[in-house]
Amino acid sequence: MSSRQQQPPSWIQELRCPICVDFFTDPVSLECGHNFCRSCITGCGGNSCPECRQEFPEGKLKVNMNLARLTERAWKWTLNPGEEGSKPHCQEHEEELKLFCQTDKKLICFICRDSREHKSHNFIPIKEAVEIYKDQLKSTFKSLSEKKSMFLESEQKQMGKISEVREQSSSLQTHITSKFTQMHQILTEKEQRLVRELRRDEERILDTMEKKLQKIQENLYSIEGELSKLQQQMEQQDRLKFLKEELRQKRRSSEDYKKLALADEMLSLGKFNGPLQYTAWRDMLDTITPVPASLTLDLNTANHWLLVSGDGTSVRLGNQPQLLLNTPQRFSCGPCILASQGFTSGVHYWEVEVAAKTWWEVGVAEEFAERKEKIVPMPETGYYNICLLPGSGYVALTSPTVTSLAPATNPRKIGVYLDYEGGQVSFYNTDDTSHLHTFRHSSSERLFPFFSTGPNDNGKNSASMTICGVRRH
Missing domain, CATH: 3.30.40.10 (Zinc/RING finger domain, C3HC4 (zinc finger))
Structure with missing residues (x-):
């Protein structure tokens, strides 16, 4: 055909x-x-x-x-x-399509090949073109398959993260509810105890008062009887009888008055209307963990430019270096110091007053973190700290770059929360209890509270840093 x-x-x-x-x-x-x-x-x-x-x-x-x-x-x-x-x-020449024009990317017949339209173009047999495009499709298919695998893996990871966040949210909600339930229980028990004591005092005092009221009413009834008799006596014409009755009546009235003259006991305002919230808070301190710890500074770690207060809770930058032994524990580079207390378990919280300073750094340091050479404070070197830097503001010392913080108000005190087993170091502005930053850690070393006064800053940074603990008793 x-x-x-x-x-x-x-x-x-x-x-x-x-x-x-x-x-x-x-x-x-x-x-x-x-x-x-x-x-x-x-x-x-x-x-x-x-x-x-x-x-x-x-x-x-x-x-x-x-x-x-x-x-x-x-x-x-x-x-x-x-x-x-x-x-x-071919639609134009009605000839069987035998060739593929690589230049125009279309199927042509032999007459098209020789036409002016396709002059100097490159041609290959249709079968060869099919093989070329199949190879290209295979390459594209392989690339898309690899991308599909990559996105499937990303999908699984993302779904895992979503599941993790949901589980974490559920766990944190349980934690929050548990902690507040404990506080509610403490307050409810104290409230119920005070109410029971108030009811007992009320019943005891009212019982005494009601008995006294009953006695008063009995005497009142007796007096009314006496008044009736006196009325009759005043009408008595016999003088001797009148005098005898008068003397007897005066003696009885005097004795009754002495019995009723005792003062009544009242409810104690001092016991039930005192600083109830404060006393409840003091009672809660013995059961709530953590409360601001009463830390002391370790003089053996203090840089030779630092001056520590006599009670070991305050530190500031001195005007000249002190003659101190360069022990392995001592910071020789930078005005830094650790607390005496280190932690290998549990949850802990402390607060540091920084209100008057223009430059400071607080946080946590691993026991064997570098102290002698130039310190680059970040989690990889064993430091989990935030700081105030002139010109940069409040930052968390993360890596590879620091993380800017934006507290609603300039903190007067910084709260530091350490959950050792939970791998958490968190920082708070204690003025409004707002969260500033959280580090995750997996350290197995002892962790110590860390403090740095920062440099002198042309005399503007001479104020002290002070640990503000709460003493339970």
């Missing part, structure tokens, strides 16, 4: 755009009923149909889905004519 007998189905000829004379691409219909490629009609300019010149509203282009499906079918026919009962053919 000759190639000229391999005519395309008649319906395929209807699927060409009047403007580009090629198969429709993204076909749209105008209100007049004519169809065009979207890019062709929008590229013509104006608002009139190229076929009938009927005007149409700007942007009034309706997608023709049926035409798009037929066009796709036409393309399939040109690529695989077996589906339509014929071989692939």
Whole structure:
């Protein structure tokens, strides 16, 4: 059968755009009923149909889905004519498609190859082109498969993180509820104890008062009887009888008065109307953990420029270095010092007053962190600290870069919370109990509270840092 007998189905000829004379691409219909490629009609300019010149509203282009499906079918026919009962053919020369033009990326016949349109172009057999594009598809497929695997892995990780956050939130909610339940229980027990004592005192005092009231009422009844008798006595004409009754009545009244003259006991205002909130807070200190610890500074770790107060709770930068032994424990670079107390377990909390300082650093240091060479304080070197730096403000000393902090108010005191087993070091502005920053740690070393006064800052940073502990008794 000759190639000229391999005519395309008649319906395929209807699927060409009047403007580009090629198969429709993204076909749209105008209100007049004519169809065009979207890019062709929008590229013509104006608002009139190229076929009938009927005007149409700007942007009034309706997608023709049926035409798009037929066009796709036409393309399939040109690529695989077996589906339509014929071989692939050239629409222009009606010859069988044998070659692939690499320059124009289209199927052509031998006549197209020799035409001026494809002069100097590169051609390969269709079979070879298919193999090339299959190889490209394989490469793309492999790349997409790798990306799919990567995103599947990322999806699993992200889902794991979401699950972790939910579990952590549930655990923290349980923790919060438990801690406040303990405080509610302590306050409720104290409230109930005071109310019971108040009720007992009330019953005891009222019982005494009611008995006294009963006695008063008995005497009142007796007096009323006596008054009746006196009235009769005043009307007595016998003088001797009158005098005897008068003397007896005066003696009885005097004795009754002495019995009723005792003062009544009242409820104790001092016991039930004193500083109840303060006394409840003091009672809670023995059961609530942690409360601000009463730490003391370790003189053996103090840099030779530092001056420590007699009670070991305050430190400031001196005007000249002191003559101190350069022991392994002592900081020789930077105005730093540790607390005497170190921790290998439990939860702990302490507060440091920094209100008058322009430069300071507080936090936690591992026992064997560097103390002699130039210190670069960050978790990788064993330091979990925040600080105030002139020109930089409040920062957490994280790595590879520091993390800026933005407290609502400048802290007068910094609270430091250490949960050793939980791997947590957190910092708070104690003025409003707002959270400033949290480090995660996995250290197995003893951890010590760390303090640095910062440099002199041209005389503006001479104030002390003070540990503000709470003594339970």
